[in-house]
Amino acid sequence: MLDLRRVTLLREVHRHGTLHAVARALSYSPSSISQQLRLLEQEVGVPLLERSGRRVHLTPAGLLLVEGAGAVLTDLERLESALAATEQTVSGTVRLAVFQSAALGIVPRALSLLAERYPQLRVEITQREPESALDEVWAREFDLVIAEEYPAHGAPRRRELDRVPLGQDALRLGVASGSGIRSLADAADRAWVMEPRGTASRHWAEQVCRVAGFEPDVRFETADLQAHITLVEAGHAVALLPDLVWGGRDPRVSLLALPGEPHRSLFTAARSSTADRPAIVAVRSVLALSIEPAARAGYPERATADKEHP
Amino acid sequence: MLDLRRVTLLREVHRHGTLHAVARALSYSPSSISQQLRLLEQEVGVPLLERSGRRVHLTPAGLLLVEGAGAVLTDLERLESALAATEQTVSGTVRLAVFQSAALGIVPRALSLLAERYPQLRVEITQREPESALDEVWAREFDLVIAEEYPAHGAPRRRELDRVPLGQDALRLGVASGSGIRSLADAADRAWVMEPRGTASRHWAEQVCRVAGFEPDVRFETADLQAHITLVEAGHAVALLPDLVWGGRDPRVSLLALPGEPHRSLFTAARSSTADRPAIVAVRSVLALSIEPAARAGYPERATADKEHP
DNA sequence: CGCGATTGTTCGGATAATCCGCACAGTCGT
DNA sequence: ACGACTGTGCGGATTATCCGAACAATCGCG
Numbered sequence: 121m122l123d124l125r126r127v128t129l130l131r132e133v134h135r136h137g138t139l140h141a142v143a144r145a146l147s148y149s150p151s152s153i154s155q156q157l158r159l160l161e162q163e164v165g166v167p168l169l170e171r172s173g174r175r176v177h178l179t180p181a182g183l184l185l186v187e188g189a190g191a192v193l194t195d196l197e198r199l200e201s202a203l204a205a206t207e208q209t210v211s212g213t214v215r216l217a218v219f220q221s222a223a224l225g226i227v228p229r230a231l232s233l234l235a236e237r238y239p240q241l242r243v244e245i246t247q248r249e250p251e252s253a254l255d256e257v258w259a260r261e262f263d264l265v266i267a268e269e270y271p272a273h274g275a276p277r278r279r280e281l282d283r284v285p286l287g288q289d290a291l292r293l294g295v296a297s298g299s300g301i302r303s304l305a306d307a308a309d310r311a312w313v314m315e316p317r318g319t320a321s322r323h324w325a326e327q328v329c330r331v332a333g334f335e336p337d338v339r340f341e342t343a344d345l346q347a348h349i350t351l352v353e354a355g356h357a358v359a360l361l362p363d364l365v366w367g368g369r370d371p372r373v374s375l376l377a378l379p380g381e382p383h384r385s386l387f388t389a390a391r392s393s394t395a396d397r398p399a400i401v402a403v404r405s406v407l408a409l410s411i412e413p414a415a416r417a418g419y420p421e422r423a424t425a426d427k428e429h430p
Numbered sequence: 431m432l433d434l435r436r437v438t439l440l441r442e443v444h445r446h447g448t449l450h451a452v453a454r455a456l457s458y459s460p461s462s463i464s465q466q467l468r469l470l471e472q473e474v475g476v477p478l479l480e481r482s483g484r485r486v487h488l489t490p491a492g493l494l495l496v497e498g499a500g501a502v503l504t505d506l507e508r509l510e511s512a513l514a515a516t517e518q519t520v521s522g523t524v525r526l527a528v529f530q531s532a533a534l535g536i537v538p539r540a541l542s543l544l545a546e547r548y549p550q551l552r553v554e555i556t557q558r559e560p561e562s563a564l565d566e567v568w569a570r571e572f573d574l575v576i577a578e579e580y581p582a583h584g585a586p587r588r589r590e591l592d593r594v595p596l597g598q599d600a601l602r603l604g605v606a607s608g609s610g611i612r613s614l615a616d617a618a619d620r621a622w623v624m625e626p627r628g629t630a631s632r633h634w635a636e637q638v639c640r641v642a643g644f645e646p647d648v649r650f651e652t653a654d655l656q657a658h659i660t661l662v663e664a665g666h667a668v669a670l671l672p673d674l675v676w677g678g679r680d681p682r683v684s685l686l687a688l689p690g691e692p693h694r695s696l697f698t699a700a701r702s703s704t705a706d707r708p709a710i711v712a713v714r715s716v717l718a719l720s721i722e723p724a725a726r727a728g729y730p731e732r733a734t735a736d737k738e739h740p
Numbered sequence: 741c742g743c744g745a746t747t748g749t750t751c752g753g754a755t756a757a758t759c760c761g762c763a764c765a766g767t768c769g770t
Numbered sequence: 771a772c773g774a775c776t777g778t779g780c781g782g783a784t785t786a787t788c789c790g791a792a793c794a795a796t797c798g799c800g
Contacts, residue, residue, distance in 0.1 A: 148759075148760090149759065149760050149761075151759080151761080151762090152758075152759050152760070155758085155759085156758085156759095171766095173767055173768070174766070174768065175767095
């Protein structure tokens with residue numbers, strides 16, 4: 121009987137391209153990966169990997185196995201969910217991936233509520249960038265993710281993922297108190313701090329500036345929004361900041377409204393095969409209660425329209 | 431991720447009723463079974479077994495898991511078959527269960543042909559009674575079985591099993607040479623040797639005698655048809671014997687035709703999910719060539735009518 | 741009613757599977 | 771041509787798995 125653990129390894133090889141990357145992603149040594157794949161090949165009796173240069177790629181048979189295994193794993197996971205649903209107490213483990221500002225603005229409250237309402241439930245939280253986190257949920261490295269979507273930057277929608285809107289997070293221009301800046305145009309020639317190139321956040325931020333008629337002078341790049349705050353506080357830069365970074369505390373910089381009052385949409389995503397698990401449902405319900413009241417306020421009118429799972 | 435090996439154990443518990451029986455069937459110790467099931471329970475977080483007296487039965491959740499796992503295992507096996515079909519050379523292992531007279535009448539020729547035509551193929555042969563063998567194929571303990579069906583005693587047909595007719599095996603009355611018996615009626619007051627009570631063979635044999643107007647005096651009971659021959663040869667008993675027991679050698683007893691010239695139908699059965707595997711197809715084709723020419727002669731006219739897989 | 745047989749479970753120790761670190765050969769980019 | 775990659779074997783350590791024996795509970799049979 122085909123060992124599903126090994127087949128998962130082949131899946132990851134197809135995803136990452138190299139054995140070293142798989143080893144890194146799953147916290148194994150490259151030699152283990154190599155050995156297990158060799159065992160898988162002799163288990164199936166068909167060559168699955170082919171060396172091309174110093175890399176490897178799947179043979180047609182390997183690709184067939186990966187695709188078929190996806191369906192099997194999904195069915196198995198669905199069965200697990202049905203099994204968990206027979207119990208009335210919510211228990212088990214949920215591996216949750218969150219980005220930094222959600223970790224500060226949502227998670228603390230959520231943890232208190234979870235401990236109170238579902239003491240049997242174990243929640244493991246890891247900080248991860250939204251872009252990679254969605255892939256990792258798909259690859260079963262996490263069960264649930266809090267992700268974001270910037271205006272006009274729809275995140276890729278995989279059919280296997282169940283997406284539920286969580287709220288709207290207002291985006292504002294953050295400037296040092298007493299800097300004299302009163303509008304976006306005033307910040308045109310200031311130094312900016314933005315997230316690294318390639319992120320949806322960065323792309324959106326640059327677009328905002330260009331629409332306002334200037335190219336931002338990006339002098340600082342970091343994914344750490346707390347660093348953004350520090351730089352803005354000290355007057356070294358201005359930044360576009362979502363409300364969530366304040367985590368309920370009073371902001372110590374001046375926040376100015378942007379034209380059109382833009383928001384980033386927050387949502388959670390889980391694999392469709394696990395979306396019915398009581399543990400997932402419970403965490404999601406608690407997360408919805410834990411979001412900033414201001415953000416939640418903007419939520420109901422979009423709730424039904426955005427809902428994805430059919 | 432749910433370990434399918436452990437789920438299989440639960441399947442077997444549902445099938446056999448007790449952990450000891452599972453241990454016996456799979457050649458494990460009872461303590462291993464108990465430990466693995468305990469691990470499975472804490473893996474899913476739901477109680478699957480319930481002690482009732484000194485036995486144990488599945489909880490509703492356990493039953494749900496077993497049923498769902500059946501579908502998953504079938505899909506996985508189908509995937510394995512598709513994978514094996516990508517190779518042109520027939521290889522791998524086929525576990526074949528045969529009953530005794532098939533082992534003598536078919537298997538030797540089949541092994542020669544297999545070694546010649548499919549040297550890469552490994553075939554493991556186990557002697558087993560047809561009644562249990564069909565169950566064991568279903569439970570994945572064997573991949574293919576040669577089974578029999580006596581007139582008016584249709585073997586239970588599972589939907590998951592793919593059944594292919596193999597041939598007809600004539601049944602005759604065997605008596606000692608020079609015993610003076612010329613018909614079934616002459617054997618009415620002789621001592622009989624028959625297979626054990628509960629087998630289809632036995633039930634059919636008794637019916638034949640009753641239709642002929644007498645109740646057989648069954649003085650010897652054994653499933654070993656070679657022992658039947660020995661007893662008939664020595665003149666201690668008469669018996670109803672299929673032609674296949676002679677394995678191509680000349681019979682050393684007198685064989686008399688029975689009224690209606692009855693036959694037992696031989697067929698092979700494999701799980702539907704593995705019926706497409708090249709290895710299974712190859713073994714079946716060789717088996718069809720290896721059956722006694724006399725038996726194969728009666729085959730073609732029933733071939734298409736009996737074919738099951740749609 | 742009592743005794744033996746059977747069943748499931750637990751505990752220590754043996755066995756086998758798995759994983760790691762290291763060294764090596766081949767390949768790619770600079 | 772060199773260094774930084776890639777994948778892959780080998781020996782040893784770690785871990786999971788399995789077994790045998792002992793135990794309590796239950797059932798069947800005399």
